[in-house]
Amino acid sequence: MLTSDLAFSGGSHLLSRRAVMRARASSINHPEARFLAFWRGRPLVDDRGLCWLRRDHAILANRDSTLYLGDLSDKPRFACLIPHGQWAREGMVGVQFQDIENAEFVSLRSVMGRMTAEDGELAAVAQSLLNWHQTHTFCPNCGHRTQFTCEGWQRHCPHCHTEHFCRINPVVIMLVVHQDNLLLGRASVWPEGMHSLLAGFIEAGETVEAAVARETFEEAGVRVRNVKYVASQPWPFPASLMIGCHAEAINSHINIDTHELESAVWVSRQRTRAIILNRDGDILPPRKGSIAEFMIHLWLDRQTPP
Numbered sequence: 001m002l003t004s005d006l007a008f009s010g011g012s013h014l015l016s017r018r019a020v021m022r023a024r025a026s027s028i029n030h031p032e033a034r035f036l037a038f039w040r041g042r043p044l045v046d047d048r049g050l051c052w053l054r055r056d057h058a059i060l061a062n063r064d065s066t067l068y069l070g071d072l073s074d075k076p077r078f079a080c081l082i083p084h085g086q087w088a089r090e091g092m093v094g095v096q097f098q099d100i101e102n103a104e105f106v107s108l109r110s111v112m113g114r115m116t117a118e119d120g121e122l123a124a125v126a127q128s129l130l131n132w133h134q135t136h137t138f139c140p141n142c143g144h145r146t147q148f149t150c151e152g153w154q155r156h157c158p159h160c161h162t163e164h165f166c167r168i169n170p171v172v173i174m175l176v177v178h179q180d181n182l183l184l185g186r187a188s189v190w191p192e193g194m195h196s197l198l199a200g201f202i203e204a205g206e207t208v209e210a211a212v213a214r215e216t217f218e219e220a221g222v223r224v225r226n227v228k229y230v231a232s233q234p235w236p237f238p239a240s241l242m243i244g245c246h247a248e249a250i251n252s253h254i255n256i257d258t259h260e261l262e263s264a265v266w267v268s269r270q271r272t273r274a275i276i277l278n279r280d281g282d283i284l285p286p287r288k289g290s291i292a293e294f295m296i297h298l299w300l301d302r303q304t305p306p
């Protein structure tokens, strides 16, 4: 399995973020500039994936908060918000545009498994930054209203002159193994039957290894050792970084925290193979494109740390 199967993880070799350019007059008028529209927190998508529009497209007429994502093959890419009240609750249903067909605003989660690596990275940047702008309009230092600056990568407080940046929240996600069994759990809010790897936010002053051990014990009552890093994935819901680790369980007895999990179960390698192919019947796999799915494939292919 290649890393391109991991949604949102295109890597900087694909997108030139050109941080140095962000404070300058933007390349918004470049003839190859393309725009990704978001409406009510959802990107515009068509049958092929993200719908990249020209600057003069009618959908963008009332755009707001245009941010510069970077250059892809020397072509500038932007994301922008379409005002909340632009369409009725159903979105663009019934609105016809000559050059796009079957386009609609859908949740990024629902298309993450079928985006190209390039689109995945661009969508993650856009979704994280737009979420941030919508929820950080006041300065936490002095309470004054902040301003959108640096082409969307910063917010500036004109009162106390503090510069604010989008904070990324680190989350550990654990491939916990006991002998030849894998620990899967499910939260009650997930789609029916879906199970995944355990995960949790890293707390202040905590290492990655300590967070893996604490979260696994708190959620499932399982003690672990030999925590090793496997892979990471930007997770723009709203702005996290998933840090995937392998850990060896010391005990197999499960004692779940019912506030966190609905259930947790050890699953054999053979059954895990059936689950990931969606052939189990009872347990459904994690979302396609998620780091949980990616790491489970690595384990099945015996590519995780011993």
Ligand SMILES: [Zn+2]
Pocket (backbone or CB within 6 Å): 139, 140, 141, 142, 143, 144, 157, 158, 159, 160, 161, 162
């Ligand atoms: Zn301030």
